[in-house]
Amino acid sequence: MGSSTLHIDLGALAQNWRVLDAKSAANVETAAVVKADGYGTGAGKAARALARAGAKTFFVAAAEEGIDVRNAVGPSPRVCVFSGHMAGDTDMIADMQLIPMLNSLDQITRHFELLPKHPFGVQLDTGMNRLGLEANEWDAVRDLVMAANPVLIMSHLACADEPDHPMNAQQLAEFHKMTDGLDVPRALSATGGILLGPDYHFDLTRPGIGLYGGLPFEDAAPVVRVECPVIQIRDVPAGETVGYGNTWTAEVPSRVATVSAGYADGITRQISNKSVLFDGDTPCPLIGRVSMDLITVDVTHLDQTPRSLDLLCAHQTVDDLAEIGGTIGYEILTSLGRRYNRRYRT
Missing domain, CATH: 3.20.20.10 (Alanine racemase)
Known part of the structure; x- marks a missing residue:
């Protein structure tokens, strides 16, 4: 993976x-x-x-x-x-x-x-x-x-x-x-x-x-971006469910991307079925529960098959994600785990 x-x-x-x-x-x-x-x-x-x-x-x-x-x-x-x-x-x-x-x-x-x-x-x-x-x-x-x-x-x-x-x-x-x-x-x-x-x-x-890049400094430039690789794309028929606990059901035939990230990487389960990931500028709903190593995302509306999706980016800051998850940006940042490949830009 x-x-x-x-x-x-x-x-x-x-x-x-x-x-x-x-x-x-x-x-x-x-x-x-x-x-x-x-x-x-x-x-x-x-x-x-x-x-x-x-x-x-x-x-x-x-x-x-x-x-x-x-x-x-x-x-x-x-x-x-x-x-x-x-x-x-x-x-x-x-x-x-x-x-x-x-x-x-x-x-x-x-x-x-x-x-x-x-x-x-x-x-x-x-x-x-x-x-x-x-x-x-x-x-x-x-x-x-x-x-x-x-x-x-x-x-x-x-x-x-x-x-x-x-x-x-x-x-x-x-x-x-x-x-x-x-x-x-x-x-x-x-x-x-x-x-x-x-x-x-x-x-x-x-x-x-x-x-x-966190509040209360509203003018801060974004410092971190989390890019999640797509491991698999599958077609899910209407009426089938995705993820643990059957918390999301496809209302129409859907394309679902499974990406490599989860709560072992510091991504709280509290954003399950609430947050989005981004393909460039296009939001893609996170569906189902965040699991230990995987997140599932609805990409039915995309014209192409994405190689990766961004969880943190200019369109969704650490504080945006924290608000969705009922926490604060500090916790989002400091929870990011050791499994990430860290790439630095100067």
């Missing part, structure tokens, strides 16, 4: 970074988030393309992810770790010159004891209640931490993709309260925060999903 192909446009990725960099306020550094294997695009290749575009700071979720990024971009760029300094990560942080964003009193103690001269940042909780020091904890250790010269203090917005949500202003005010007057670079905004405007930009922004 031929695998589907994930086409990745590194030029579009770099262009999205440039546009978001231009939207960041003057004298603000624009970093790049390349966690989750570069949102499914390949962290090493994504990081190299972004470094060529001008990114000098990268963020990953865990120290293990930092290895590929460090190997890809070389020794100069900063590679920061959102999860901080976890137990067992000390050698990796030191050897790969990673910068942990310390999230707790335990992490601060661990880092100061084991890597006392190694660069670090601090993450504060401004209301999301996920990662970071709460206000009372920060008050207790702020002077000690500041004496060790952190390279960055950051927090994370919970509702930045909803510009009018009151949580945005609430977190902004809390971040000011916790950090104003400190002589250290500050960062609050990912993609959504950049689009909220310069009040949220501080000294560094860190776009993620917008780099890869």
